[in-house]
Amino acid sequence: MHCSNTAVRRGWRCTLALVLLLVAGISLSTAQLAAPPPWFHSLPSAGESAIELRAPAHLSSRSLDAQAQQRHFQSHALRRRAVQDANDTMQSLGLLSGAYDIPLNVSSPPQLVFVQLDTGSSDLWITSSRCTSKQCKENGVLTLDVDKSTSFRTIQVDAAAALNLTASSFGDNATQTSTNSSTISKRADTDVAFSIFYDDDTAAKGVLGADEVRMAGLRVERQAFALIDETNVTLGAQGISGVLGMGFPRGSTIARSLVGYQDQIGGVSTLPLATSLLRTNVSYPMFGLYLTPTGGRATFGAADPIVLTTAQDRSLVQWHDVVPFPSGDTSLPANATLNVDAPALGSYVQWVVRLTAAGVAGRPATLTPTYTQVGETLALIDSGSSAILGPAADVESLFAGITNSRHVGGGRFVVPCDTTARMYFSFGGRNITLLPQDYLIGPDTLQPYLCFAWPAASPPDATGVDWILGTPFLRATYALFAIGINDVEPPKIGFFPLRQPADATEEAQMFQPEPTQSVLSWVSAQGTKINSVLPNSLVSLSMPSRQPYFFGNATATPSAGVVPTRVGASRTYSPILPTVEAGTAASLPVVASSSPIPVPSNPANPQTNAAACTTPHWIPAALVACILTYTL
Template identity: 35%
Template structure:
């Protein structure tokens, strides 16, 4: 996802794209067929906004939606921790590509445009050691009623990423600074940034709803009115800007990740002060990345170990992956606070499932990770995102800084779930984890903190409004300090004739 120099520091873990290829799947799905297996809908009165259905893959690793290009439709995994759009092409001959829909180069789409005669290469690497490589091109991309002309994207011809459910690629929703394609080709802004900067949306934001029944919605240019019924309850937080990288000529901070400051953690009412890895960063506060591309919740050992010390009978069971197990009848709650209200996870939110060899224990989130050199300590993936409707506001040049809005779907003061409720939940979900626990105590590992990769002499204050690279300056801001007008946020509602799988 980054150039080699920046790879180790900056990539967000994309857990949602590594799964077995489904056997005997068709090489290509028809447009009607592929649309009928996912929730779709839109408010037809909002011609600069749309609502796309999303669905959880069968391996429960990634949420995907539908994009159309070159008279073909593709399922793409959503990822807010990366910024590039890529799909498998017919130039790929490896086994990973053989049974999934591919972009048909031979069709000769009238809207296809080569870049440098298909010789501008991309190589996106993810922190789980997977990669996707190929060449860059341009194509008109359709997202329901939204049209993005001449969008730069990657045509993958080599990868060790395995995909199932006929998922053909990834749609990154991050900032351009995160993009490999944008750093390789001229005028190759990532897809959401492209829509925002060209003024193609009612407002430069997208909203994400991940329901507990494995479906949900992605709204572009508006928020889902069927989920957010009271816009005044949305809690807004500044996206954290980052200084230039060490060793570069940059003198101004800009946006890199959908990250916000994490202020407090509570375990069953006991306070844990998050300990940031780098005290020299501008905020001296732990940072949390909201990442739909991650199937779990991940935090630093210095915090995760203290969280599980608040659980009776908890134990570290996997030193490599930082995985803890707790008794399945645990009644603790885990609460995250970003400066205002509390967002509380109940046992069915943070428990992964009973262990096959010892059903007394359940694996649990968060898992612990070694320090990242970009200072992002927490990665709040799907288990956290199930508990909120999340809004990613891209900001407006010179007028409005990027913001993340969180609309609670869990009642933070609700009584804790009983063991019988948890047991019934896992029984219905058939959520047993096929693994064995070690029969010995696993010690907390030691680790080395890498050097901080940003230039600390350049300030990066929260709320920074940059002069370019955000939404078009023609937008009228409604979310800025002193003029928050939530009733002006555009909404879109699912069609009453939703197609479901």
């Protein structure tokens, strides 16, 4: 998900995972019934009301399993062992209500919390035991009790500096000043407030703190994060205590707002947790995500050895440069946030890459960048979103490739449930193929031969990001995220397709229709049934007016390149990823162990692996014992 904060007058909207924001605009219950098209077989009854669409359960067929495909397609390849580091780890992920979560051990002694893994944002926030909101008190929600931590400290700064943590580098015109504490004989310290607001009217508020954080066996001694004491996010339904943003420092509210205050906060790491963990002591500064219908795996420092079993597999990962963003604003004072964040934190904000093509069954859709100033279509790879969203014209062009598809209002499309067409997205290399079982959501209750499908049309984003490719896309590919090496290598995303042979070049392999019975079986067994009233007349898809380009007054327009010192990985790493000139990443390291760290028991999710803790009730003493077992 990607977010905008309260003080933002213009900026990045946030697509909260699990919430399909576009449904509210459909207004299906008021549709006037007309003579249906010939392929509509039954009329819906009047008076039914639309309900919110929920995230799909998605694939579980063995034929779509990456391991089975690798055995079939590359059984002839010889296994080779890459250079490995003992600190590289592989962590199992939980899944509840469409949100992928990862366990963290926070504080000393450690306390277990679960946070949603979100590549679309950059901040870590965790719910406090002092939280007074009813969402914090839901059954199964684990909270952080800082009174039990011997290592927690509240982050405080000089009140005279007028620190504004809700100021966004993408839109507030507030200015900030940084005062060197060495020149102050007596300083009045104050807590630093944190607020984040999402477009569905959910929010989280609290203060900044720092404590020891462990994730998948890796450790940061003093990591900055937000301790939340008020929120209306549905924590219990998602089985989480907060959100872990995996984006870049410039995308972090915490990192941007504490620029210039390091002398006041000591050795606290204000960079995003993933950046802090990957800067040293792993084989390579990257993490990988393998998402499945029941959970998945995350690796840190190396690739997943179960997916990329051979050197040939690793050489077939295609790497794409992350897109940097302009910075500066000529209309603002020199010390405004927009004019100081990029020099300190770099040009990279989110995991955004160029989307060069998309289509269905080999028929390309017409992709048009929202802003001519950008000149290319951009896509955010977002593990925090359970949707695929795109500009209205692009989405309409894509669905034109599926026979009898149509827009039903609010940017949502339905297609025949027996469609066999494969959908694809490309970033300048091979296609990433989605099967119907990937992009279908589920059948309409009253007209079960019609299925809602991704993508949905979304209003254009002022930053120039046209598409959001969430978990329906990520389940069809293995994704590697390299944070970059200071002054040596730019950030990159690597994709390894899971729905066709990674080295496929023939159209018969890439666009072969799915068997009808396979699709219908999935719809019947796993499709999410949607209780809506579909209009029986064609609904036009309006093209919303676009906002002014956010970076219209930018003073710097960077091209893809290396990250500046301090915000990337240490230069002790040697670059191994391919460039435009040459190379493959056949020497890409893989995690030494093929046994992932299990997911500890999550009291909000009875289906999680409870191997790390068999205590039936989470009393504090048993909780500590369980966490220590998991940590060791």
